[in-house]
Amino acid sequence: MKKTGKRILKFIIESTAVILVIYGVFSAGGHIKARKDAIKQQEMAKQEAQNEENKKEEPVVENKKLSDTELNETLDRVIEQYKGNNEIGIVYKNFSTGYRYSQEDNHYFTAASTIKVVYAMKIYDRIRKGELSKNADIYYNEKFLEDGNGQITNNKKKDSYKLEYVIQNMIQYSDNTATNMLMGNSATASVFVVKYLSELGVTLPQEEAQNNRITPAMMEVVWTKLYKERDKYPELIKYLEDSDEGEWIKEGISNKKIASKYGALDANYHDTAIVFGDEDYMLLIYTNNLSNSGQSIKNIAKKIDEITNKNM
DSSP states (O other): OHHHHHHHHHHHHHHHHHHHHHHHHHHHHHHHHHHHHHHHHHHHHHHHHHHHHHHHHOOOOSOOOOOHHHHHHHHHHHHHHHHTTSEEEEEEEETTTOOEEEESTTSOEEOGGGGHHHHHHHHHHHHHTTSSOTTOEEEOOGGGOOSSSSHHHHSOOOSEEEHHHHHHHHHHSOOHHHHHHHHOSHHHHHHHHHHHHHHTTOOOOHHHHHTTEEOHHHHHHHHHHHHHTGGGOHHHHHHHHHOOSSOHHHHHOTTSEEEEEEEEETTEEEEEEEEESSSOEEEEEEEESOTTHHHHHHHHHHHHHHHHHHHO
16 A cells, blocks of 8 residues: 555656646747747837838938929938037039028038138139249148148159149149148138138138138039139049049949049038039038048938939
């Protein structure tokens, strides 16, 4: 009888153990499945969020003409995606349709190298008037040396260079040494800019000029003149087209001919351009503290070009 009781007790214990093992296996399997389902749901939610973000990044989905009011609203949405608490000054001018869009176009930004277009235009004006020769010798002095891009800055120095070659380096390669050879110091450069803009009907305060500051609206006048009188500046247009350092608008719009000049100093990243196509237009983008500046300018340019192609 005792043996029978022991067998029954042993059976109960073994059966209970098997049941616990089976329960553990199914519980673990259920836990793993639940975890997988949770991960899958997270991934789906993440994808849905990304899809919503992509929708925001594509404000224009239809290929149809928009009114000026609709274009303004569409471009506002594009810029707002990047603006945040940062500064973005922009001017878009469609030379074919006459449509113009701007944000913060009267806000002062550090001009950086975008101001070199002004220097070059004034010099070419003087050449055309016979006041200067393209073959004039521009003498080099070690006081003009400044780090940066360009053949003059980075190659063995000569006693002098031809004026045309110095202009090319200033514009195509944004050579700071070449710029200093042409303009001297910052004081003379600021006087130069103030006088030239005055000739175009633009008043730039001397104090702002001395700090290398300018507004997108002021540069709009410069680039409008360059476009409308481009037959007077063929070399300048070519150098702007051939430039490839820091040219974010060109990177964003890879299928069109573009004459552009970038500028970068501290937190200020800018790109200014004329885009040639079925509808020629000007695009000036000035920024300060813009997150991921170069890529952001590239994205803005790409979206604005898509709007130009589809909706104007």
